[in-house]
Amino acid sequence: MKKIIILLSCFMLTGCFENSGYLVKSCEKKETADDLTSITTYTFGFKNDIIDDLKITYDNVGSSNTISSIKLSIETQNKFSNLEYNILVDNETEYKIEYSVPLDSDKEVLDKLNIKQSRTDLVKTLKELGYTCE
Numbered sequence: 001m002k003k004i005i006i007l008l009s010c011f012m013l014t015g016c017f018e019n020s021g022y023l024v025k026s027c028e029k030k031e032t033a034d035d036l037t038s039i040t041t042y043t044f045g046f047k048n049d050i051i052d053d054l055k056i057t058y059d060n061v062g063s064s065n066t067i068s069s070i071k072l073s074i075e076t077q078n079k080f081s082n083l084e085y086n087i088l089v090d091n092e093t094e095y096k097i098e099y100s101v102p103l104d105s106d107k108e109v110l111d112k113l114n115i116k117q118s119r120t121d122l123v124k125t126l127k128e129l130g131y132t133c134e
Contacts, residue, residue, distance in 0.1 A: 022047045025119065027126040027133035036062035036070075042126060046119040051103060056113060057088070059096040067095050081109065 026043040045053035089096035116122040
């Protein structure tokens with residue numbers, strides 16, 4: 001019996017049961033154009049490869065004119081998306097917003113945001129789009 005417990009402990013320590021508990025993963029993509037740097041981060045919680053919590057953060061840093069334009073665009077988009085969001089940073093040169101995405105959202109919303117129900121499928125899609133996942 002002691003050998004079984006020791007063996008199971010070794011498996012758990014080496015990650016053999018990685019999908020047995022609730023885990024969190026994130027994927028990030030940084031893009032720079034002229035005076036704007038945008039970092040998009042998908043953070044998702046999952047168990048047994050099924051995602052049950054998803055947040056997308058957009059962090060934009062640039063000139064005051066560029067940030068004003070971005071804020072106006074995002075505010076217009078927010079009126080039609082019906083997604084819950086929090087503005088994390090709002091100043092002249094940075095605008096950072098985080099969306100909570102319900103996985104039972106309309107297919108159109110999920111497709112637009114590249115959302116998949118499976119962690120494996122989401123990571124694959126995001127990597128194909130140039131994201132780095134940890």
